[in-house]
Amino acid sequence: MSEDHAHVQEFFTARAADWDSRFPDDGPAYAAAVVELGLRQGGRVLDAGCGTGRALPPLRAAVGRSGVVVGADLTPAMLRAAVRAGRDRDGHLLLADVGALPLRPGSFDAVFAAGLIAHLPHPAENLWELRRVVRPGGTLALFHPVGRAALAARQGRRLTPDDLRAEPNLHPLLAGSGWRMTSYVDEDARFLALAVREG
Numbered sequence: 001m002s003e004d005h006a007h008v009q010e011f012f013t014a015r016a017a018d019w020d021s022r023f024p025d026d027g028p029a030y031a032a033a034v035v036e037l038g039l040r041q042g043g044r045v046l047d048a049g050c051g052t053g054r055a056l057p058p059l060r061a062a063v064g065r066s067g068v069v070v071g072a073d074l075t076p077a078m079l080r081a082a083v084r085a086g087r088d089r090d091g092h093l094l095l096a097d098v099g100a101l102p103l104r105p106g107s108f109d110a111v112f113a114a115g116l117i118a119h120l121p122h123p124a125e126n127l128w129e130l131r132r133v134v135r136p137g138g139t140l141a142l143f144h145p146v147g148r149a150a151l152a153a154r155q156g157r158r159l160t161p162d163d164l165r166a167e168p169n170l171h172p173l174l175a176g177s178g179w180r181m182t183s184y185v186d187e188d189a190r191f192l193a194l195a196v197r198e199g
Helices: 003-013 027-036 056-063 076-084 123-132 148-155 167-175
Strands: 044-048 068-073 092-095 108-114 134-144 179-187 190-197
Touching: 027 056, 027 108, 027 134, 027 190, 044 056, 056 068, 068 076, 076 092, 123 134, 123 167, 167 179, 167 190
Parallel strands: 044 068, 044 108, 068 092, 108 134
Antiparallel strands: 134 190, 179 190
16 A cells, blocks of 8 residues: 555544544535536446545435445545445445546446545546546536635635645646546535546
């Protein structure tokens, strides 16, 4: 395991047990973001970096029982928390690095990624990997239940120009990774960038 992966696992293992109780009001924001993906009944969706699986219930509702929902995460403790919360009933949980997914090319119609991009060790390469598992024309949602400024304030830090989620940085990062950004919202109540797989 790389040092980057070990750091991410250490960070989230320490927080897994009380993750949901720390952010109890995020459910509506997750549900609203899932709606923006435009999923259809019978669709196939990957929750990349699913954590405790908070997106899995709205993703399952979007694709129905005939659809496929997979939640992938690097941290076993987060997946155990998802199981304790009963969210494994809404999707298959997979212990995996989103930078090297054990999934076939073009397997999914969409990828949902909540809070993921800040934890990617190699964002451009990792976004290429997410592109690999999505069909041409499929979609990507990079989401956070609060915007960049609100998150920085919560964490006691200042926004900096090199923030990957800033539109001037994210747009070319996505374009260079085979995605075309179609919308960008960064407000106190949510961050949501949507993109379509090119080619």
